[in-house]
Amino acid sequence: MNVRNDRLYVDTPRRAPLSGVQLNAVMRNVYAWMTMGLLITAFVSLFLSRMEIPLSQPFFLGAIFAQLGIVIALSWAINRISATVAGMMFFVYAIITGVTFSVLFMIYPIGSITAAFFTTAGAFGAMTIVGLTTKTDLSKYSTYFTMALIGLFIAMIVNMFLGSGPLDYAISIFGVLLFTALTAYDTQRIAQMASNPKMQVSSEDTLKFSVMAALTLYLDFINLFLFLLRLFGGRD
Secondary structure (H helix, E strand, O other), X not given: OOOOOOOOOOOOOOOOOOOOHHHHHHHHHHHXXXXXXXXHHHHHHHHXXXXXXXXXXXXXXXXXXXXXXXXXHHHHHOOOOOHHXXXXXXXXXXXXXXXXXXXXXXXXXXXXXXXXXXXXXXXXXXXXXXXXXXXXXXXXXXXXXXXXXXXXXXXXHHHHHHOOHHHHHHHHHHHHHHHXXXXXXXXXXXXXXXXXXXXXXXXXXXXXXXXXXXXXXXXXXXXXXXXXXXXXXXXX
């Protein structure tokens, strides 16, 4: 499971009304950043898989720790760095994710990877619409989402030692359900913040907000994809 970022860059109200051209402009920036990140990850993973470059275990573990370090650094330093630096860090994260994802082509058949990707894209798109249109305030479930994420992480760690097939299947189903719901929750949360009248599309602060929001949605997409891929299975 890729590390999630739950600390968006904000000094704006979290429950601003969801309306206005300003919202659309800011959200377009968010989805543009997210899309670029996903394209970079896909390109790097496909390129490395075609080159058949072997990744040593120390290098692979180092890449995972680098991913964790970048998310933590972005979360804690976003108020002190420029939007350019934040964007570069996001792209570096996407590149490193592509490196680690290249091993998926050695584990799963291309059919399973393709099916998982298109299923993820469909589910993500549907939950994005739900997040933008629902009248239900999803923020009231934030505590439950946090508890579910912690429980999911603990269960995955435990099963690393148990190696239980049924537990792995249950974890995958739970992960799919959780990140499907989180997509709607994060979309609503980001849209509410983006709708604030103080958000100037071209301002430095808004650009940094866009990067952090894109990272959050990017991680939702990536994690949903990984859990779906585990369900589709078909390991080589």
